[in-house]
Amino acid sequence: MSHLPQTIHEARRxxxxxxxxxxxxxxxxLERIAQMESDIHAYLHVAEAQAxxxxxxxDERMAAGQDTPLLGVPLGVKDIINVQGMPATAGSRILEGFxxxxxxxxxxxxxxxxxxxxxxxxxxxxxxxxxxxxxxYGVTHNPWAxxxxxxxxxxxxxxxxxxxxxxxxxxxxxxxxxxxxxxxTNTVGLRPTYGRVSRYGVIAFASSLDQxxxxxxxxxxxxxxxxAIAGHDPKDSTTFPDAVPxxxxxxxxxxxxxxxxxxxxYFTEGxxxxxxxxxxxxxxxxxxxxxxxxxxxxxxxxxxxxVYYLIATAEASANLSRYDGVRYGYSAQAPDxxxxxxxxxxxxxxxxxxxxxxxxxxxxxxxxxDAYYLKAQKxxxxxxxxxxxxFEQYDALVAPVAPIPxxxxxxxxxxPVALYLLDxxxxxxxxxxxxxxxxxxxxxxxxxxxxxxxxQFIGRPLDEATLFRIGRAFEMHGE
Amino acid sequence: MPKLTPEEVQHxxxxxxxDLSEDETERYASDLSAILDYAQQxxxxxxxHIPPTASVLPLRNVMRPDEARPxxxxxxxxxxxPESDKGYFKVHAVLExxx
Numbered sequence: 001m002s003h004l005p006q007t008i009h010e011a012r013r014x015x016x017x018x019x020x021x022x023x024x025x026x027x028x029x030l031e032r033i034a035q036m037e038s039d040i041h042a043y044l045h046v047a048e049a050q051a052x053x054x055x056x057x058x059d060e061r062m063a064a065g066q067d068t069p070l071l072g073v074p075l076g077v078k079d080i081i082n083v084q085g086m087p088a089t090a091g092s093r094i095l096e097g098f099x100x101x102x103x104x105x106x107x108x109x110x111x112x113x114x115x116x117x118x119x120x121x122x123x124x125x126x127x128x129x130x131x132x133x134x135x136x137y138g139v140t141h142n143p144w145a146x147x148x149x150x151x152x153x154x155x156x157x158x159x160x161x162x163x164x165x166x167x168x169x170x171x172x173x174x175x176x177x178x179x180x181x182x183x184x185t186n187t188v189g190l191r192p193t194y195g196r197v198s199r200y201g202v203i204a205f206a207s208s209l210d211q212x213x214x215x216x217x218x219x220x221x222x223x224x225x226x227x228a229i230a231g232h233d234p235k236d237s238t239t240f241p242d243a244v245p246x247x248x249x250x251x252x253x254x255x256x257x258x259x260x261x262x263x264x265x266y267f268t269e270g271x272x273x274x275x276x277x278x279x280x281x282x283x284x285x286x287x288x289x290x291x292x293x294x295x296x297x298x299x300x301x302x303x304x305x306x307v308y309y310l311i312a313t314a315e316a317s318a319n320l321s322r323y324d325g326v327r328y329g330y331s332a333q334a335p336d337x338x339x340x341x342x343x344x345x346x347x348x349x350x351x352x353x354x355x356x357x358x359x360x361x362x363x364x365x366x367x368x369x370d371a372y373y374l375k376a377q378k379x380x381x382x383x384x385x386x387x388x389x390x391f392e393q394y395d396a397l398v399a400p401v402a403p404i405p406x407x408x409x410x411x412x413x414x415x416p417v418a419l420y421l422l423d424x425x426x427x428x429x430x431x432x433x434x435x436x437x438x439x440x441x442x443x444x445x446x447x448x449x450x451x452x453x454x455x456q457f458i459g460r461p462l463d464e465a466t467l468f469r470i471g472r473a474f475e476m477h478g479e
Numbered sequence: 480m481p482k483l484t485p486e487e488v489q490h491x492x493x494x495x496x497x498d499l500s501e502d503e504t505e506r507y508a509s510d511l512s513a514i515l516d517y518a519q520q521x522x523x524x525x526x527x528h529i530p531p532t533a534s535v536l537p538l539r540n541v542m543r544p545d546e547a548r549p550x551x552x553x554x555x556x557x558x559x560x561p562e563s564d565k566g567y568f569k570v571h572a573v574l575e576x577x578x
Contacts, residue, residue, distance in 0.1 A: 099559060101555040101556065101558060101559070102555075194535050195535075195536050208533065208534050234543060237538070238534070238541075240536075303521060305517070306514075306518035306521050307521065310518060324496075325561060326561070326568055327568055328559035328560060328561075329559065330561075333561070335571070336571050336572075337571040337572065337573055338496075340571060341496040342498040343498050345496055346497050346498025347498070349497070351503075354499070354503070354507070355510055357495050357497060358491050358492060358495060358507055358511060359511055359514060362483075362491050362515075365491065365494060372515075372518065372521075375521050375524075376518075376521065377531030378524075378526035378530070378532075379521055379524050379526060379529075380531070380532040381529050381531065381532045382524065382526070382529060384535060415513065416510045416513055417513050417514060417517045420514070433536070
């Protein structure tokens with residue numbers, strides 16, 4: 001493993017110097033995957049032949065003098081993003097064997113820049129979960145403690161990056177699905193501003209919340225990858241027209257004099273003491289670096305959980321109505337149309353997805369729309385206003401990511417409310433549509449295991465550059 | 480306190496076109512009741528003069544020129560269909576008694 005470059009920028013340096021070709025690098029990563037997968041199970045599909053073909057193409061482009069930040073670099077992709085020529089399951093039986101007839105815009109962009117795709121990475125079914133335990137294709141193991149979950153829903157990408165099975169990966173974050181697994185695997189995960197990255201070709205969960213985000217080993221890679229995938233897309237009318245900054249050129253400058261808010265509502269009841277300690281240490285590290293950190297209040301934080309689970313499930317119930325057993329995916333082949341819909345969906349969806357479809361259908365149904373869905377949308381306005389108010393006085397917020405460290409496989413809370421509260425620290429920022437960067441912040445010891453803990457920096461809309469600058473200063477100070 | 484009965488869950492499942500077993504119906508009745516009970520706290524928030532947020536974006540009415548562009552080829556669109564016939568998706572009869 002020591003000979004393998006661990007970051008995009010290291011890989012590019014090696015490729016540029018001629019010390020390694022993209023084919024050699026890709027072969028080495030495929031070998032690494034073959035060695036690790038019996039322990040980790042991050043991949044649902046390894047695209048060996050396609051990856052090597054892309055690598056050969058990248059080597060030709062380099063030979064012709066091309067030099068772009070991702071040229072020839074092997075990446076992994078969460079299996080909810082369509083890559084031409086690779087199956088797309090979204091972790092669901094209902095999409096078993098589905099081959100997308102078109103490609104996601106983020107993949108097209110990376111392909112044009114010469115990136116290599118190693119394969120598709122595990123996810124909770126339709127990105128609904130915390131652990132990959134809701135994947136129909138088996139659980140991914142946390143590389144730091146194999147008996148524990150890697151987090152989710154982007155647990156496959158997080159584990160692959162942490163285990164050195166991809167240089168970097170793309171995940172998606174609807175309510176925390178990039179940041180929580182990053183924090184549980186000692187990796188870097190960015191949720192971009194809603195609308196910064198195209199959702200075209202990304203299998204929909206909750207359309208007002210879904211965003212694709214980079215999952216990487218360090219902050220520089222996160223900046224490089226965001227720059228590569230961000231920007232306006234005529235195929236997604238919810239993308240910002242604003243120009244994409246050269247994020248990787250804006251990492252330096254430090255945090256001296258910057259003002260950080262520490263939201264007091266984010267220290268929740270039942271939080272693991274190790275998570276609280278890591279957050280306090282992160283605050284101390286910022287102060288060491290010359291930043292000002294003050295306690296702030298986002299008074300509607302506690303409403304984030306119910307607001308999210310009403311809005312996201314309502315949107316999901318509409319988005320997932322397309323799985324009808326007629327046009328693609330699993331079909332129960334029942335003798336009449338109505339029966340075929342019901343049996344196909346009853347058998348094709350897993351328990352968590354069914355629970356959310358039912359909750360969302362209920363929240364949108366006649367007689368309950370105003371009390372649940374509309375009410376949640378109004379409180380969402382207040383949650384956004386909390387962020388607007390603090391960002392008038394502060395450059396960013398510093399906060400924990402998940403209230404507990406990764407739990408043992410099979411030991412998730414059984415009470416649905418307790419389970420949904422695992423997301424409570426990542427939901428408000430997702431509802432507000434603001435960007436947030438999760439970074440490694442240390443470890444907690446539990447039963448002899450060393451478990452990663454993350455911290456997140458939450459920023460103003462479209463101000464990912466400030467988050468990267470903070471992140472770079474923070475990670476350098478930790479080295 | 481909202482308490483969903485198994486009958487209500489069956490009704491929602493019918494709306495969502497989901498076949499549920501008896502066990503599932505019981506479990507979801509209990510799960511959904513617990514979640515909706517927790518969501519009751521939203522009723523404590525005064526939202527009388529607060530507009531709803533459907534999208535956080537400042538963008539409204541995004542237009543593009545009405546120009547013909549290439550789309551999916553029929554064979555690509557049908558490639559994943561469980562059943563197709565002569566360039567069409569094959570569907571069971573929608574109206575009773577029809578062929």
